[in-house]
Amino acid sequence: MPQERRTLTVTWQDAEGTGLNRLTVRLRWLQIGAGAVLAALLGTVVLGAVAQRLQRESAALYTRQRAVESERNQLARQLDEAQAEMEQARDSLVQVRTEEAKIRSWLGLEASPREELPPVPPGEDIAGGKGSLGDEGLEAVSPGARSAEAEEPSGLPSDLGLVAASRSLAADLADLAVYVEKQKEGWDAIPAISPVDGEHWVSSAFGWRASPFTGAREFHNGLDMAGRKGTPVVAAANGRVDQVFDDSALGQGLSIDHGNGIRTIYGHLEKVLVRSGERLSRGEPVGLMGSTGSRSTGPHLHYAVKVDGQYVNPRNYLLDRTQPGTAVARK
Secondary structure (H helix, E strand, O other): OOOOOOEEEEEEEOOOOOOEEEEEEEHHHHHHHHHHHHHHHHHHHHHHHHHHHHHHHHHHHHHHHHHHHHHHHHHHHHHHHHHHHHHHHHHHHHHHHHHHHHHHHHHOOOOOOHHHOOOOOOOOOOOOOOOOOOOOOOOEOOOOOOOOOOOOOOOOOOOOOHHHHHHHHHHHHHHHHHHHHHHHHHHHOOOOOOOEOOOEEEEEOOEEEEOOOOOOEEEEOOEEEEEOOOOEEEOOOOEEEEEEEEEOOOEEEEEEEEEOOEEEEEEEEEEEOOOOOOEEOOOOEEEEEEOOOOOOOOOEEEEEEEEOOEEEOHHHOOOOOOOOOOOEOOO
16 A cells, blocks of 8 residues: 655735635654754754863863963973083082192192093992092191292093082092091190290290390200199190109109100199090190299299100291291101
8 A cells, every 4th residue: 555645734825815825734744854953963062062162172282282382481490500510510619629639638638539530321320439638648748848938730521421520529538527627636636825824925945045033044954834823724736644743953744654655744834634544635734834943943833845855946837826837747
């Protein structure tokens, strides 16, 4: 049987009212048209949603791009600052190397062999550096005995990175500190300060003089430091009291063994404040100025220095001496 065609007829009256108008449409075409309209509406809704999503994602990407650009600019500034700091660090390393070379020269040590150091391979660490210090001790320890002038170092090698250079410098300075620490005991044993802790003056120097008792020419083996009776007398350096005496000529006094063949003698004291065998530090009180003994003409300290059993001029060891001199310390 032939399929029945279903239609939809719409009638309406014309404007003059004289007749009827009629429109007949097959329902199938009407359904197709309605579906197309619905599909168009649905497509519009979907496209709108997709457009909004793309707009949001685009805004988020733009915001992220701005953030990335800001972060990149910040990193660029930090990189510039880091490069400037690295240049300053390089300059500081060169300056510290210069000062280290001066110290080594003053101490009589060989220059650091830093120019022989290889560059650091990537990822490889440097183990603590071997020192370049010699075994010889200081020969001249009095002020002025060594020149503080040193040649300017050639700078850091171009193929040596800042990390390697700083570690090398740290190792050299550590070795230098160890050396200085080892020498400190010897330096502390040098009678470098005045043994009179108070107002005083030198009434008789070391060397040949006219005797205050006979007027005859005689050799004076120390310094006479005059002052008020009871003025404190102190140890000129670290050491051990090896003798406390009451001598007919020097009166009450003591001697201190500083090691390295150096001894100091303190005479004509009013009172001795230490005992034989006592360990002393530089500047520690040992007695009071007086005028004991037959060789005294008034309150003063007779101060003498012996090196390997020979009397030497104490002024050569005093940091506040008024005459130049050279002191020698022996191991």
